[in-house]
Amino acid sequence: MEQAMAKRRLTCFLLLLAALHSRAAESVADTSKDQGLTLIPLFYYTPDTRFALGAAGVFYFRTKSSRDSLPKPRLSYVQALADYTQNKQLDLWAVWSVFTNNEDYLLRGEMRYRNFPDRFYGIGNRSSDEDMERYYYDLMSFKALFMKRFGRNLFAGLDYHLRREYNFEYYDNKNLVDGTVPGYQGGVGSALGIVVSKDSRDNVVNAYKGQFFEFSSYFFNNAWGGTFNFTALNGLHNTYTELRPGWILATNSRINLNFGEVPFLDMAKVGGEEMLRGYAANRYRDHHFVGSQAELRMPLYRRFRAVAFAGLGEVFRQPSQVQWTNLKYSVGGGLRYAMNESERVNIRLDYGLGRGSSSFYFSVTEAF
Numbered sequence: 001m002e003q004a005m006a007k008r009r010l011t012c013f014l015l016l017l018a019a020l021h022s023r024a025a026e027s028v029a030d031t032s033k034d035q036g037l038t039l040i041p042l043f044y045y046t047p048d049t050r051f052a053l054g055a056a057g058v059f060y061f062r063t064k065s066s067r068d069s070l071p072k073p074r075l076s077y078v079q080a081l082a083d084y085t086q087n088k089q090l091d092l093w094a095v096w097s098v099f100t101n102n103e104d105y106l107l108r109g110e111m112r113y114r115n116f117p118d119r120f121y122g123i124g125n126r127s128s129d130e131d132m133e134r135y136y137y138d139l140m141s142f143k144a145l146f147m148k149r150f151g152r153n154l155f156a157g158l159d160y161h162l163r164r165e166y167n168f169e170y171y172d173n174k175n176l177v178d179g180t181v182p183g184y185q186g187g188v189g190s191a192l193g194i195v196v197s198k199d200s201r202d203n204v205v206n207a208y209k210g211q212f213f214e215f216s217s218y219f220f221n222n223a224w225g226g227t228f229n230f231t232a233l234n235g236l237h238n239t240y241t242e243l244r245p246g247w248i249l250a251t252n253s254r255i256n257l258n259f260g261e262v263p264f265l266d267m268a269k270v271g272g273e274e275m276l277r278g279y280a281a282n283r284y285r286d287h288h289f290v291g292s293q294a295e296l297r298m299p300l301y302r303r304f305r306a307v308a309f310a311g312l313g314e315v316f317r318q319p320s321q322v323q324w325t326n327l328k329y330s331v332g333g334g335l336r337y338a339m340n341e342s343e344r345v346n347i348r349l350d351y352g353l354g355r356g357s358s359s360f361y362f363s364v365t366e367a368f
Contacts, residue, residue, distance in 0.1 A: 034072075035061035038339045040347070040364065042083055054083025054091075058364050060205065060343055063101045073099040074204055075343060079364060089116050097204055106155050108145040114138070115167075118282065120176055123264065125284055125315050125326060129356075133172035137186060140164045145195060153200045159193040161218055162225075165265055183263020187227030191218040206344035206366050207240040208248055220266075230260030238368055246299040252311075252368040253292040262287055268315050273361040274368060276313050276330040278352030280359060284328065286315035293330065295367070305336040305346070309367075330354050334361075 042054040060077040080094040093112045100107070115138045121127040140163065147157030165186035170177050176184050197214035201207035218232040235255040243249055254275060256268040268289030271279035275291055291313020300306045311330040314322050334350035350361040361367075 035059070036340055036343065036345070038345055038364065050086035052083050052085040052089075054081070056081045056364055058205075058345060060340075060345060063099055066102055073101065073103045074201070077205055077365075090114075091116055104149055106145075106147040106149070106157075108143075108147075110141065110143040112139065112141045114141075117171075119280065120181075120264070121283060121285075122175060123181070123267070124286055124317070125270075125321060125328070127284060131174070133170070133174040133176060135171065135176055136167075136169040137165050138167045147195060147197070154196075154198050156194075156196045159191075159195045159216060159218070161189065161191040161193065163189045165189075165263075181264050182261060183228065183265055186265075187263065188225060189220050189228060189263070189266065190222075190224045190226035191220040191232070192224065193218040193232075201238075201240060203344055206346060207238075207250070208242045208344075209240050211240070212236070212238040220260075228261050228263055228266075230258055230262045230266070232266070233257045233259075246305075248297040250295045250297065250366075250368065251292065252295075254289070254313075256289040258287045270313060270315055270328050273350070273363055276311050276328055276352075276354065277309065277332055277350055277361055277367065278330040278354030278359055279328065279357050283354075283357065284315045287317050289313060289315045290322075291328075293368075297336070300335070303338040303341060305338070306333065307336065307350070308333045309350075309352070328355055 037057065037059045039055060039057040042056060043052070058077055058079045060075055062075060063073045065072060076098040078094065078096040082092050084090050091114045093114070095110045096108065098107045115136070117134055117136045120133050120135060121129070122131040142162045143159065145157065145159045147155040149155050165183070168184070168186050175181055193216055195214065195216045197212070199212050201210035201212055214236045216234045220226050220228050220230050220232070222229060237253045239251045241249045252275070258266065258268060264285065267285040267287060269282050269285045270276050270289065270291070271283035272281045275293065291311060293309060293311025295307055295309040297305060297307045309330070309332055312327050314327050316322050330352050332350060332352035334348065336346040336348055339345050339347060345364070346366065348361070348363050348366060350367070352359055352361070
């Protein structure tokens, strides 16, 4: 389903690119206003959705500095996606990252409503394609992160995450139906957390230099209205190096550890458009994940750029389950089209190859 959807969106993107270029150039060429808007129409067809229409977009802007001697705050943005299908399926999603004046505070968050079908392949790093079963559920999710700056590029603060999964339906008589998988009937996840990050990137949308480090913890507990009790610990480290003008080497390393009564929807995963591109979304899942990837970004022609990427990672329950012969790898490449060159807002098209699988990806902004 994921591959077919990406191919249909790619066809739409190629047909509309010329018109979008001229319109976007007119709307965002004046960067002295420190803001702009990029919109992308979507039209596609898959067996699971039939015909679908939608749109994706990014609104970016800068807040102010109180004194001229201070540098401008880095780019803030709000990214959104909405599509509706002939099968009456709806996906509404928005994320934001906003620096206040002088970068004194950082506000980040996410809101989503989703009722698309999904696939479950089992738990563990050795599941097979034959284990796949289809299911359907509704999701409502909200995240809010409030962070204060302590010194240069260092932020710390509190995070809250609330999500509800409900209206589960199963299309195959396999593991999800027999009730042995944690969270098979859904529930409410309510978590408080502590987040610490250090961000020296020159641009949060598409960095050319700098680093980003973040540690986050989420404590899900029924004491504040949740169904499950478990703890999630996450680490993220990105680096960006400009090897020569326009040639960027970017690295991305992640670790996700979950302890306690972990529902399958909240387990660590391999697959998707960010880490280890080349696997279907949620292809492998278990309590823990560790992985790393690198991407070389290079100029191609005018507004077009090319990328090449490779990565390794694995999900596991016990460290002994991580074996070299079974590690999940990802290799691939892609194209970028700059909708706004000065603020580095790109359209992204990637093709990734994994262990026995491959996938197309199309979205706005970089994978990391």
